[in-house]
Amino acid sequence: MTWEIITVLLIIGALIVLFAFEIFPMDKISFFIIGALLLSGLVSPEEAVSGFSNKAVITILCLMILAIGLEENGVISWFAKGLKILKNWPAVLVLIVIMILSGSVSAFISSTAVVIVFIKIVAELKDKYGLLPGKLLLPISFASILGGSCTLMGTSTNLIVNNIFMRYTGNTLGFFEFSMIGLIFLGTSIVIIVLFYAFLPKGPKDQLSEKYNLNKYLLTLKVNAGSPLIGISLKDSFMFKEPEITVLRLTRNH
Structure with missing residues (x-):
């Protein structure tokens, strides 16, 4: 043996x-x-990784991990604070800026991950600066999809197509092989959405927190000086050991 x-x-x-x-x-x-x-x-x-049937699946997984890392490290909150200047801008200009930003970022990061990140950014803009998210979510989705089509790694579909193309031809698609076509589609979508801005959904009148009574289940705890929680890790605290408590966020130094 x-x-x-x-x-x-x-x-x-x-x-x-x-x-x-x-x-x-x-x-x-x-x-x-x-x-x-x-x-x-x-x-x-x-x-x-052969059990995943395609190498692109691993790439997509890594991109999703990257999006979660950006959220946990506070990058999304930092980005949202940088966009606070938009709160006094006309709604159409805010729409154009958000679409250009989401489309540009999605050219280099998975469009799925970009949508996740920007949904969280829009939520923070709404909570802190009163920007309505209803008219931004659909344009963000469109811009991310079309912006992702500008480069090879912008969307998982391109990665899978490149993998199949390489398997049958032995060649690979260039990183900016179809960027010009993608930019034309992205620019056209921005123009169309701006023209039909008035018809975009405003979003539900009832807030999710009120509709589902989330305030009954969400609490914010402040650790004061002299607390027994100081100096111990989260896993050693009562919050980790209690199965009915889930810690959503831990904030230090504001």
Whole structure:
């Protein structure tokens, strides 16, 4: 019996134990198996991700992780503060600026991730500066999709098409292969949406927090000087150990 066989049997045994006792969520266990096989040298990096059927899926996953990282590190809040100058601008100009920004960013980051980021930015602009999000969400979606079509990595569709093109021809599409066409479509969409701005949905009159009584479930806790929470990690506090409490955000130094 070789060491490779022994290692595989050990990994399978650990897998059975983890699944049986549900020590971690199933998705994390699955990634643990991939990582274990890869780090032990039993499979190559290409073989490790072959179960995703396409390499572009891994790229999309990494882009989504990037979007979450931007939110957790406060970049989205910082970006929203930078856009506060728009609060006194005419609504049409705000619409144009938001569409240009979302379209430009989505040319280099997954359009799905850009939409997620800008939805959060619009929500912050609404809460802090009173900008109505209803007329911005649909244009952001359109601009992100069309802006993502300007480059190879702007949208997951382009990545998948490039992978198929490379498989059958041995060549790859250029990064800016279709940028000119994408810019024409993006510019045209901005003009059309501006012309039909009056017909864009205003959004629901009832706020989600009021409609679903979220104030009954959301609390803000301030840690005062001398609190036993000072100096300990979140996982060691009562908030982590209590299963009915979920910490949404931790803010330090404002």
